[in-house]
Amino acid sequence: MAHFLYILQSERTGVFYIDTSANPQRRVHFHNTVETGFTSRYRPWKIVFTKEYPTKHLAQQAERKVKSWKKREMIERLIDGTIEM
Numbered sequence: 001m002a003h004f005l006y007i008l009q010s011e012r013t014g015v016f017y018i019d020t021s022a023n024p025q026r027r028v029h030f031h032n033t034v035e036t037g038f039t040s041r042y043r044p045w046k047i048v049f050t051k052e053y054p055t056k057h058l059a060q061q062a063e064r065k066v067k068s069w070k071k072r073e074m075i076e077r078l079i080d081g082t083i084e085m
Contacts, residue, residue: 001055001056002022002054003055003059004020004021004022004023004050004051004052004053004059005018005053005062005066005085006020006021006024006027006028006050006051007048007066007078008031008046008047009045009046010043016048016072016075017038017042020059020062025047028045028046031043031045048079049078062085065085
């Protein structure tokens, strides 16, 4: 089953949130309505990047790679297409 790496950006603060899901649209709705943890503090969220992977494992590997970058600039370059996964 296909899985996605997705990046959300807070419309209020600009903070990024990186995760994986089989259904990123459902997840962003969850983050904007139900979630009470980290993402609830930065609502509303919008999806700024998605990339499909053939397996959950590959999507999670990509998530770990993006999170390891630590620099906002690298995430912004991924979003605008300057670099690729």
